Amino acid sequence: MRSNEGVGNPPDPPSSASPLNVTMAAVATAAGVSRATASRVFYGSTPVSPKTRDAVYAAAEQLGYVPNVMARSLAARGSDILGLLLRDPTNPAYGLLFSELQTHISQAGLQMVTVAPSRTEGAHFERQALNRLLGLRVGGMFVATGVIRAEMLGPFLDVVPVVVIGRPETHPGICSVSYDEENNATQLADAVAAHGHRAVAVVTPSAENSVPENRRGVTMARRLRSHGIRVHEIPAPTFGRSDEGVREIIALRRSGRITAAMFPSDWRLLAFLPHAQAAGVRVPEDLSLTGCDGIMQGIDLLGFTTLRIPVERAAGRAVTVMKSMLDNPGGTEVTHELLPGTLVPGRTLGHVSPR
Known part of the structure; x- marks a missing residue:
């Protein structure tokens, strides 16, 4: 007898599998669980074990499963309601993006419904939120998160138009309007170099937790080395924490091995400041700091050296691209737009005198 929490290995999908003819029962069978357990995984009504959840997601992605009711209803008719999957609206960058999107969507005569997992919830929670959002029969979907992977969106691309906003995207079937993170990180690294720093700490989150922050960190390190x-x-491997690396950076400064630290977001820089103060590290006299985003309210008073990402422009372009996809189903060329930001000089980056 099969246990509700049993886990099997998904078989190879048949060549005829498509998002519209794969059933939840087939996914449950492939994962070795009951249909009720599979339903709990997709719609989050009650918890299931991580092992079971991962097996169900793996089977769904291998079979190309899309929640059946949603898929057929979307295939049957369009909608003027757009969906937004938004990462952490308490973050000023995401909060501003939400506001700007709402303005542009209203001006286009459309409506928007939003789902937003908390800042501590990872990719599997966003997958559940995505399923709920699509279950509302939206006519198009914006994805503004650096967590959920492109392959999680793949099964839905033939059913609903998708536009990714903010994070870098290269998937050949997904339109995106992204911040040019390599350009942005390069501007920041060049500023640090121009101030005479020769030894720098760079905080780099994992790509699994944040694609944009990972791209910023990797690019800053590479540019500095050049x-x-x-x-x-x-x-910074832990999801949802903004204070990782604090001890390492302070230890590096105390031992005289760095004169600057670069953070991939203003939130991370802000989280570091109380620890620096408690350790008696003066900014920028002892240690220069840079952030990224440039959206936080009062950032001019804080004096952060940061980079202002073009949130307003990204929102406007994303709605224009979505409107084109809605007006011309199947006829819009997939594009990946990159929008550079603007360096914001501040008091947290100081000069190092040549020796």
């Missing part, structure tokens, strides 16, 4: 600067990469 200037002949010694780089101490500080990994």
